Amino acid sequence: MELEQLYRSTVDVWGEQAQYDQAVEECAELIAALMHYRREKVDAQQVIDELADVTLMLGQLTWMFGKERVEEAVQRKRIKLDDLMERENAQGAKKL
Numbered sequence: 001m002e003l004e005q006l007y008r009s010t011v012d013v014w015g016e017q018a019q020y021d022q023a024v025e026e027c028a029e030l031i032a033a034l035m036h037y038r039r040e041k042v043d044a045q046q047v048i049d050e051l052a053d054v055t056l057m058l059g060q061l062t063w064m065f066g067k068e069r070v071e072e073a074v075q076r077k078r079i080k081l082d083d084l085m086e087r088e089n090a091q092g093a094k095k096l
C-alpha cells in the first residue's frame with residue numbers, strides 16, 4: 001500500500017481525532033525513550049523504533065494538514081535557523 005493510501009485508510013477506519021491522539025502518544029513514547037537512552041536504560045534500537053513511529057505519524061499529520069503548507073512552513077523555519085546559525089558563527093569568530 002502506498003503511504004498516502006495508508007494515511008487515508010487510517011483516517012477512514014479510526015477517524016481524525018484518533019490520529020491526533022496517536023501522534024501525541026507516539027511523541028510521548030519517543031520522549032520517554034530518549035530520556036531512558038540518556039540514562040542507559042534502553043538501547044539505540046528502541047529509540048530508533050520510537051523514531052520510526054513518530055516519523056510515520058509526522059507523515060500522517062503532514063498529509064492531513066497539507067504537504068505544501070507544511071513544506072512552506074519548514075522552509076520558513078529553516079531560513080530562520082540558517083540566520084541564527086550565521087549570527088552564532090559570526091559571534092564565535094569575534095571571540096577568537
Ligand SMILES: [Mg+2]
Pocket residue numbers: 026029030049050053
Ligand atoms: Mg511508539
